[in-house]
């Protein structure tokens with residue numbers, strides 16, 4: 268039987284139904300434009316911010332807090348999902364050899380948990396490195412050892428950092444450590460401990476930062492996917508299409524505009540559009556543009572870190588009250604453990620069961636990634652026992668969620684590669700708009716991915732690329748250095764206004780470690 272081909276003409280074709288793609292689709296629908304979204308996942312919208320369901324249990328990929336400095340983003344969240352946000356307390360600690368440690372670390376609590384001998388060794392190591400610090404602090408390892416001593420570094424920094432980033436701490440550049448761990452000084456913490464012993468500091472010493480305990484975040488009661496399902500429903504109710512299970516096959520431009528072809532099991536869809544918005548990873552997109560762009564080799568050089576969660580259902584009360592715990596233990600491969608009921612009670616349908624998600628950071632195709640679901644569930648069960656967190660006999664079920672390209676990698680060449688790709692595409696195709704996290708190869712949260720889509724919609728409605736969504740990262744660093752006004756900061760043309768609110772949102776970029784350049 269011949270596969271069918273159908274064709275539709277719209278104003279805007281959107282690749283990907285994650286936060287960026289659906290934000291664009293939602294706003295364009297509201298503005299009265301015709302839109303078709305293609306999404307390669309057959310079942311879920313939301314991309315990395317989706318919520319996966321397994322026999323009534325719900326998991327999200329990494330735990331998604333809804334927090335934004337931008338009122339505009341928060342207003343949009345409230346508009347899309349007016350009745351379903353809950354406010355949750357935030358709690359997360361480090362778990363090491365059977366004990367919980369506050370995060371950020373509190374020196375006295377840490378030393379007490381470590382016991383007398385190991386604490387003595389930590390203090391001796393701290394004093395040794397304070398007296399004779401490494402002179403040339405080029406790496407994360409050098410910087411952290413100078414700050415805390417080698418013993419504390421190996422317990423609290425080395426294992427977790429190496430699990431997450433897949434790089435040795437000696438290969439990560441020191442500037443990231445300085446940014447990431449600033450304000451955390453053993454000296455200050457010791458002083459604080461003395462003040463507390465003398466009764467001069469009345470703040471509770473309960474193993475949690477008081478501030479952390481008070482911190483809370485908003486969360487859709489059924490997980491982040493709920494937000495993106497609601498956005499999709501608005502788009503469809505507005506007469507537009509979200510085609511599930513449709514992966515981009517080819518993208519080309521001619522005198523009539525864009526021709527986007529997408530395939531699923533049943534055949535091929537052709538979408539004709541004036542504009543295309545892409546939130547697909549740049550590496551994938553460039554291989555689909557016809558004729559192939561000259562910067563395809565640069566796109567192929569972009570790298571990603573992948574991620575998988577093994578959810579376990581355990582016959583037990585919740586194992587800990589935290590939303591998640593960091594695992595600083597080299598005996599196990601797991602990096603973090605989520606506690607889904609702490610995110611929302613509605614994530615776990617059975618009150619008799621606890622549901623945790625063991626998170627493994629990996630590379631697509633490596634040993635972990637290619638293990639079968641059964642092997643991964645068995646590994647997670649073994650590691651829970653090794654950590655002393657549960658008896659394997661109480662594990663009643665499990666599910667595996669793989670997330671390819673969870674983190675765009677910032678290596679030495681990524682910035683030049685992205686700049687070259689952007690340059691070629693913007694010159695050749697002014698109506699092709701790259702948005703979002705992997706769509707722009709930027710390590711950004713949902714709110715930032717959404718903001719790039721919001722500004723792109725404005726550019727499309729104005730038929731003018733007035734908002735430069737690409738100037739964000741470089742200028743965010745510039746801005747953090749405490750420099751001038753909004754227009755210069757985000758490289759806007761003189762006639763385009765960026766509100767304070769948009770500027771703050773665009774500036775909220777997370778820092779990631781950079782590898783040391785070869786000497």
Ligand SMILES: Cc1cc2nc3c(=O)[nH]c(=O)nc-3n(C[C@H](O)[C@H](O)[C@H](O)COP(=O)(O)OP(=O)(O)OC[C@H]3O[C@@H](n4cnc5c(N)ncnc54)[C@H](O)[C@@H]3O)c2cc1C
Nearest residue numbers: 283285286287307314315329331332515547703704712713
């Ligand atoms: C572990 C982890 C924890 C996080 N925690 C938070 C948090 O607490 N708060 C927060 O705000 N953010 C968090 N984030 C970031 C957040 O997940 C992303 O910023 C957000 O999902 C990016 O949205 P996006 O639309 O740009 O991309 P994505 O979410 O990647 O969506 C892209 C969509 O495009 C689809 N697609 C890709 N290629 C194609 C193709 N060829 N054809 C058709 N469709 C395609 C994908 O299937 C996907 O649905 C976290 C991320 C990770 C990895």
